[in-house]
Amino acid sequence: MKKGFNLKDLMIAMKGNDVSSFINDQALRFTERFGLSFEDCVSVTLKFDSHEDAQDFYNELKFNAYYSNDYSVASSDCGAHYLTVSGAETLYDYFGSNEPNLLTVSRDLDLNFEISFIQTYTGTEFTGAVHRGELLSRQCIVEVSDMLPEFTLGGLCQIARSESEFNDLLTRCYIVEGQTIYE
Known part of the structure; x- marks a missing residue:
């Protein structure tokens, strides 16, 4: 190792x-x-337990002005359980201490998801899981x-x-x- x-x-x-x-x-x-140079916004891929959870999360980010001004959300090529979210300047901005962020949405909607981020050019990788608004593993x-x-x-x-x-x-x-x- x-x-x-x-x-x-x-x-x-x-x-x-x-x-x-x-x-x-x-x-x-x-x-x-x-x-x-690196792009100004970072995109992350989120994987949900069901396509219904992904749809609820999508609707919250897309149609709630509290989030739609900061984030863009799109379906992913990976399947119905996946979403791609962009709009934050850093990866930390999605899951850090300044709310509202993606942890807030998880907590408010009681939705859990896995996070995947692989950086363009470098291959730097971030993985994690969000459970009831808490960033775990x-x-x-x-x-x-x-x-x-x-x-x-x-x-x-x-x-x-x-x-x-x-x-x-x-x-x-x-x-x-x-x-x-x-x-």
Whole structure:
């Protein structure tokens, strides 16, 4: 098993000063190196126990002004039990301490769902489950290349904004050894 780091320990190992500036610096390095930037909004896929639960959740987000101003919701290609929600700047915004968010909807409607997020470009993955408005069994896995760390770390800006937010999502960073394809 590889040794995992929390974000602060990884940042210190990479000579960063504080988490917020580290995130911004890595996003800038990603953009400079690859000529790409991450989207302003994050999309998550939610899986419900039944298509009726998914429909109730969809209707709440779509037609309740309390949520419809902040979130867009669409059916998913995965099936009738799945929805795709977008509109938040970070993954943490969907499930963090600032409500209303998706936890509020779960609590108000007494609906449970599983969360799946795989970040574009980097493959950073977040999974979790929401039960009666509580975020349970969550984990965020960030695999960082030892050869091009900014490739993955550039996407941290879509996950969270502060050390405490990354810790709330149970974020673990793993160093992945790269291999030279040809010399």
